[in-house]
Amino acid sequence: MSLITTQGLTISHGADPVLRDIDLDIAEGEIVTVIGPNGSGKSTLVRAILGILAPSAGIIRRKKGLRIGYVPQKLAIDATLPITVRRFLSLPTRISDDVARQALTRTGVQGLEDRQMAALSGGQLQRVLLSRALLSQPDILILDEPTQGLDHPGIAAFYTLIEEVRKDTGCAVLLVSHDLHVVMRASDRVVCLNGHICCQGTPGMVQSAPEYHALFGVSEGGALAIYEHHHDHTHDHIHGEGCTHD
Numbered sequence: 574m575s576l577i578t579t580q581g582l583t584i585s586h587g588a589d590p591v592l593r594d595i596d597l598d599i600a601e602g603e604i605v606t607v608i609g610p611n612g613s614g615k616s617t618l619v620r621a622i623l624g625i626l627a628p629s630a631g632i633i634r635r636k637k638g639l640r641i642g643y644v645p646q647k648l649a650i651d652a653t654l655p656i657t658v659r660r661f662l663s664l665p666t667r668i669s670d671d672v673a674r675q676a677l678t679r680t681g682v683q684g685l686e687d688r689q690m691a692a693l694s695g696g697q698l699q700r701v702l703l704s705r706a707l708l709s710q711p712d713i714l715i716l717d718e719p720t721q722g723l724d725h726p727g728i729a730a731f732y733t734l735i736e737e738v739r740k741d742t743g744c745a746v747l748l749v750s751h752d753l754h755v756v757m758r759a760s761d762r763v764v765c766l767n768g769h770i771c772c773q774g775t776p777g778m779v780q781s782a783p784e785y786h787a788l789f790g791v792s793e794g795g796a797l798a799i800y801e802h803h804h805d806h807t808h809d810h811i812h813g814e815g816c817t818h819d
């Protein structure tokens with residue numbers, strides 16, 4: 574069953590569309606990863622799905638009563654305004670100490686209750702944000718570049734955690750990521766965005782397609798290859814619309 578469907582979704586900031594004609598379907602329990610170069614509209618897509626940005630054309634359908642758990646790209650924490658992890662977890666809905674303890678244990682950061690949010694490491698912060706997102710028992714977790722700033726072991730550990738959470742709770746996951754290698758391992762489906770959907774498919778399909786190699790310049794460059802997104806190609810036979818840009 575579909576949790577979120579977009580059809581012909583177009584989002585504009587001002588006059589120019591940033592995203593064009595996005596047809597996307599996210600099913601229950603699916604891990605979908607959106608990859609694309611800087612400025613390709615990944616965060617814009619997430620914000621549209623969250624309902625923060627209104628479409629200038631097309632539609633977004635959400636399953637009735639859909640619960641979304643959102644893990645933002647970063648958190649603007651004012652270092653001069655102290656807030657502990659425990660208090661942060663109780664915003665906006667107050668939770669018991671037991672629930673807070675369980676939530677932190679679930680994501681492997683037990684015992685951090687009394688720490689200041691501003692004092693957490695990047696990896697700890699991501700896990701605390703994930704703990705909070707899971708409190709509402711979401712049908713879908715949406716994570717915007719959750720592993721930015723983490724080292725390779727940290728990235729791999731975070732993806733393993735996401736897979737465990739999916740297994741335990743059955744929630745779907747929509748991830749925005751630049752970490753191509755781990756993305757390939759952890760995702761059911763990869764969507765390549767560059768203002769429109771260039772291509773999408775299972776990691777196996779995408780990875781074995783010559784178009785994938787052309788798209789991402791896959792080499793030892795690995796995780797950074799996404800920034801070398803090449804546009805002088807077509808790849809219509811992967812499920813997608815083909816890249817019409819140059």
Ligand SMILES: Nc1ncnc2c1ncn2[C@@H]1O[C@H](COP(=O)(O)OP(=O)(O)OP(=O)(O)O)[C@@H](O)[C@H]1O
Nearest residue numbers: 586587591609610611612613614615616617618718
């Ligand atoms: N509020 C806004 N007003 C005007 N333009 C915006 C706004 N937000 C985003 N944009 C523009 O929309 C385009 C897509 O931005 P978006 O943040 O969605 O890209 P992204 O793929 O998430 O990039 P990155 O990988 O750098 O985070 C960019 O050209 C950006 O400058």
